[in-house]
Amino acid sequence: MSRKLLALPVAALIIGGLLSAIHMQPARGADVVTDKQLTLIRNNCTNLKVTLTRIQNSDLSLRINRDYVYQAIANQLMVPLNQRIASNQLDGTDLIAITADFKKADKDYYNAYKSYANAMSNATSIDCTRQPSQFYDAVAEARKQRKSFYQADQTMVDLMNNYRSKFTAFSKQVKAEQD
């Protein structure tokens, strides 16, 4: 009985150890930077930084333009329509719910961009002639953050298009009621 009791924690320790060892191993196919790549980064440091700055500036203007339209859609179209639906005592529950989600997603969109911009700023501030490995990792992190930002943008697009679909359904319903 006592052996069985002792075996349980020992087995748990072994399993736990194995799991943590698996977790600590680099993922298969993980991006490992080679010495040749480091040399390439070192030799092309200036060009790489120019490219990063160009991407940074282009993404910044695109984000501002898109966010301007997103906010205009929310404040100049969605909210007024919802108010008009309410004042006409019609049921716009779905549209109101999407508007709330859209506004929440806009905050996530802003935060995702901030994380991406910080990661890019960090990458461009690294001296890649002296620290090519850190530069490579910082660019990888910026790339990851850009993907997250892209997802946040897609959420905005999906919600925007979803609102349009619900509006079509709502429109049909109103027309049917009025006919």
Added chain:
Amino acid sequence: MDNREEKEVIVHRSKSHRLATFIVLSGVVAVLLVFVSMALYVTSGAEQLDLSRPGLAKVREQVQTDDQTVESFSSDGTLDQNSLSEFADKYDKAAAQINKVKAFSDDPLSPASLQIDAKSANTNTTLGG
């Protein structure tokens, strides 16, 4: 110099010292507040979104400033066929501005795009070479 005169001199010096101390302390507080606000500006991420930074003149030019990009829909009035069509038109025009661009779907930061991947390293030591 009698006692009374000495006291007057001390009071006078003390007053002028107070003014100097006040000016110096004001300067120190102002500098500290500037450092605190700059730290907040950088750590909050506001710096990354600030288009008035030097070097972003081209970006500023690319940003739309026309307030009429999206036409507003009135929150007052009835909801009939005309108003629903009006909303649909305005919404579609605004949505088209978003849908026409496939934003951020590319991958310009990948090692391959930046030409710093293993394949590029094996063939070149300088970019575009």
